[in-house]
Amino acid sequence: xxxxxxxxxxxxxxxxxxxxxxxxxxxxxxxxxxxxxxxxxxxxxxxxxxxxxxxxxxxxxxxxxxxxxxxxxxxxxxxxxxxxxxxxxxxxxxxxxxxxxxxxxxxxxxxxxxxxxxxxxxxxxxxxxxxxxxxxxxxxxxxxxxxxxxxxxxxxxxxxxxxxxxxxxxxxxxxxxxxxxxxxxxxxxxxxxxxxxxxxxxxxxxxxxxxxxxxxxxxxxxxxxxxxxxxxxxxxxxxxxxxxxxxxxxxxxxxxxxxxxxxxxxxxxxxxxxxxxxxxxxxxxxxxxxxxxxxxxxxxxxxxxxxxxxxxxxxxxxxxxxxxxxxxxxxxxxxxxxxxxxxxxxxxxxxxxxxxxxxxxxxxxxxxxxxxxxxxxxxxxxxxxxxxxxxxxxxxxxxxxxxxxxxxxxxxxxxxxxxxxxxxxxxxxxxxxxxxxxxxxxxxxxxxxxxxxxxxxxxxxxxxxxxxxxxxxxxxxxx
Numbered sequence: 001x002x003x004x005x006x007x008x009x010x011x012x013x014x015x016x017x018x019x020x021x022x023x024x025x026x027x028x029x030x031x032x033x034x035x036x037x038x039x040x041x042x043x044x045x046x047x048x049x050x051x052x053x054x055x056x057x058x059x060x061x062x063x064x065x066x067x068x069x070x071x072x073x074x075x076x077x078x079x080x081x082x083x084x085x086x087x088x089x090x091x092x093x094x095x096x097x098x099x100x101x102x103x104x105x106x107x108x109x110x111x112x113x114x115x116x117x118x119x120x121x122x123x124x125x126x127x128x129x130x131x132x133x134x135x136x137x138x139x140x141x142x143x144x145x146x147x148x149x150x151x152x153x154x155x156x157x158x159x160x161x162x163x164x165x166x167x168x169x170x171x172x173x174x175x176x177x178x179x180x181x182x183x184x185x186x187x188x189x190x191x192x193x194x195x196x197x198x199x200x201x202x203x204x205x206x207x208x209x210x211x212x213x214x215x216x217x218x219x220x221x222x223x224x225x226x227x228x229x230x231x232x233x234x235x236x237x238x239x240x241x242x243x244x245x246x247x248x249x250x251x252x253x254x255x256x257x258x259x260x261x262x263x264x265x266x267x268x269x270x271x272x273x274x275x276x277x278x279x280x281x282x283x284x285x286x287x288x289x290x291x292x293x294x295x296x297x298x299x300x301x302x303x304x305x306x307x308x309x310x311x312x313x314x315x316x317x318x319x320x321x322x323x324x325x326x327x328x329x330x331x332x333x334x335x336x337x338x339x340x341x342x343x344x345x346x347x348x349x350x351x352x353x354x355x356x357x358x359x360x361x362x363x364x365x366x367x368x369x370x371x372x373x374x375x376x377x378x379x380x381x382x383x384x385x386x387x388x389x390x391x392x393x394x395x396x397x398x399x400x401x402x403x404x405x406x407x408x409x410x411x412x413x414x415x416x417x418x419x420x421x422x423x424x425x426x427x428x429x430x431x432x433x434x435x436x437x438x439x440x441x442x443x444x445x446x447x448x449x450x451x452x453x454x455x456x457x458x459x460x461x462x463x464x465x466x467x468x469x470x471x472x473x474x475x476x477x478x479x
Contacts, residue, residue, distance in 0.1 A: 004066050007035065007092055008080055015078050018065055023096045023160050025089050027055035032063030037089040040070070042188065052085070068092070090159035090192035100166035101194050104134070105176045107303055108194070110183070110225045111202025111235070113348055114296045118200055119180040120324045121300040125317040126176055129309050134169030134177035138342075139325045139452040141165055143172045156185030159192065176307070183221045198303045199229030202296070204240035205347045215240075233302045235295065251278065251306070253298040261294040266359075275301065282311045286318040289328045289339075290355035326451030328352065331471055335441040336362070338475065340468050342451025344371065344398065346381020349448060353389035362442030363391035367435045368449045369398025369428065370408050379408055383415025386422070390446075392438070393422040396431035398449045399457040428456065429470060436474045447471055 001019045008015030021033030030036050036059035041049025053069055060067070066078040070085050082088040094101070107126075109119045116138045123135040123142060132144030136156070141148040156162065156179070169177050185191045204219055219240050226232045226244065235241040237254035245252045253259035264273040270287035271294055286297050301314050309317075323329060332338040337360070343352040349368065357364055366386055370379035386393035395412045397405055409424050416422050425431040432447065439445045447467060450456070456465035 002096055004035070004078055007095060008066075008078070010091060010095060011080060011082060011088070013080055015066065015080070020065065020096065023089070023093050025052055025085075025158060025160070027052070027059040027062065030059045030062040030064050032065075034059075034062075034064050035066045035068060035092065036060075036064040037085055037092065038067060038069035038071075039085045039089060084189075086159075086189040087192060090163075090189045093160045093163040094193050096160075097163040097167040100163060100170045103170045104166060104174065105307070106194060106196045107176065107178045107198045107200070107307070108181045108191075108196040108225050108229065109178065109200045109202070109299075110181045110186070110222050111200070111241075112205040113351065114202040114292070114299070115180050115200075116342070117293065117296045117324050117327060118202060118299045118303075119178050121296060121318075121321060122200075122303050123178040124321050125300060125304040125309060125314065126178065126307065128317040128320065129304075129313045130176070132172055132174050134165070134172070134174040135179075136162065136165055136177065137180035139327070143169060143174065146172075156180060156182045156190050159190050162190055162194075181225050183218055186224045187221045194228065196225065196229040198231045198233060198306050199225045200233045200299050200303055201226055201235065201241050201244065202299060203235045203238035205345075231306055233299055233306070235299070237295075251302050253302055254295060257298070259298040259302045261298060264291060264294055266291060271297070277302070277305070279305050280311055282315065284315055284318050286321055288321070288323065289330070290351075292351060292355065324452075326453070326467065328355070329451075329468065331468060332475060336439045336443040336445055338439075338445045338447070338471060340447045340451060340471060342449070342453075344368075344382075344449040344451075345378050346385045349382055350385045350389060352446060352448060353385065356444050356446060357389065360442075360444040362440055362444070364389070364444050364446070365392045365394070365435055365439060366390045366446045366448055367394040367396060367428075367431050368447075369396045369400070370412060370449075371398050372400035372403030372405075372408060376411070379411045380415045383412040383417075386412075387416040387418060391421065394425055394431045394435050395422060396425050396428045397456070397458065398428070400459070401457050402460065432470055433474045433477065436471075436478045 003017045003019055004015035005017045020035055023035050025037045025039045038052035040051050053071055056067055068080045068088050109115045119137045127133040135142040232250040234244045234252055235254050236252035236257035251258045258278055260276045262274040262276055272285050273294055274283050326340055326342050329340045341352050343349040370382055395409050400408055405426055425434055450467040455462050
């Protein structure tokens with residue numbers, strides 16, 4: 001374990017030769033021997049931000065041997081003042097864990113839509129060819145075939161968890177790791193110092209403007225991933241990512257990309273298409289729903305090929321893909337189809353409903369909510385999309401946190417506009433059961449928003465949650 005002297009020296013300061021046992025920015029996680037980094041909160045329109053400096057007394061009480069912060073303070077433990085606490089948190093975490101990223105070939109995936117699917121699929125391809133491979137993503141962590149879950153709903157966790165997971169990958173014998181990288185992670189220095197062999201930018205759509213302020217700022221943060229990558233793979237079809245197509249050391253994918261899907265067919269066992277690419281033309285089959293997943297498969301194949309996988313390895317890996325947990329996951333096909341998905345924005349929900357409509361014989365019903373303490377435009381977009389594309393909607397809770405749930409539901413209802421075609425049911429468990437009772441043979445019932453997540457944030461309470469199991473239980477009760 002490093003000492004305070006060694007860690008403080010990174011910032012040109014002196015410190016005692018006392019062993020450090022951990023780094024954290026969360027005072028609740030401080031244990032004796034930890035360094036506490038006081039990080040200012042992120043200002044959002046919906047709430048006043050927390051400030052880690054206010055929790056320094058609690059951290060010291062819990063056993064912090066040193067504190068890092070941005071204010072001029074006098075404390076009874078060693079104190080390191082820095083100009084940027086978030087940058088310091090990342091630098092200290094990397095040093096504490098022995099710079100594990102330097103021992104791995106990293107592949108990073110970012111974008112507004114599709115990044116989780118691309119991350120999981122790319123990990124599967126690399127893992128099938130050259131195990132073990134690490135994965136850090138929204139749907140969980142994988143060390144080879146072992147699956148882990150972190151608390152919270154972050155796409156990319158904070159820097160101490162990122163560095164710890166990278167070190168666990170190294171300890172398990174991984175030579176490569178695939179990281180799903182959010183714009184929050186890039187803007188808030190969670191992945192500071194990481195460099196990537198391949199960076200993938202799937203697309204950009206309006207989202208997270210509460211943090212970034214504008215689409216231009218949002219794009220600039222996402223683009224950082226490619227600036228830190230030796231080779232880039234970008235979507236040729238998206239207006240934002242198309243502008244990156246002319247960069248050196250770049251492959252594109254999409255209708256006019258270097259990697260293209262030809263003769264696409266949607267069959268009962270998934271997608272079948274021919275790939276035209278810089279490494280040749282070949283046929284593939286992948287057990288996934290939705291033509292848009294052909295593009296996700298192209299992005300993952302391109303990255304895997306760049307890392308040396310052959311056509312035969314790509315074909316075999318795609319054919320054996322088990323799917324993405326909670327992402328267009330088929331729970332039941334008869335007498336009505338039941339699917340669990342993570343779509344939780346207007347754009348992602350629109351894509352999900354448009355995918356399901358052509359293969360729905362009866363009505364298309366959706367159960368969905370909108371998260372609190374996040375961009376309010378999301379709930380408006382969800383309400384409008386359900387009015388346009390679903391036959392009936394059930395609006396319910398989805399991590400409303402400290403925002404009044406009734407106000408969130410009312411916003412979605414107003415955006416929808418037709419009370420004959422929606423119901424407001426605040427309790428998500430009851431909303432699921434209501435929808436199952438309403439479904440008729442030939443209908444498609446989409447439970448959207450929670451997907452793979454394992455908790456539900458209800459006010460100040462966080463309760464265990466498994467959407468697929470809740471749906472299955474409701475189906476059992478209905479038989």
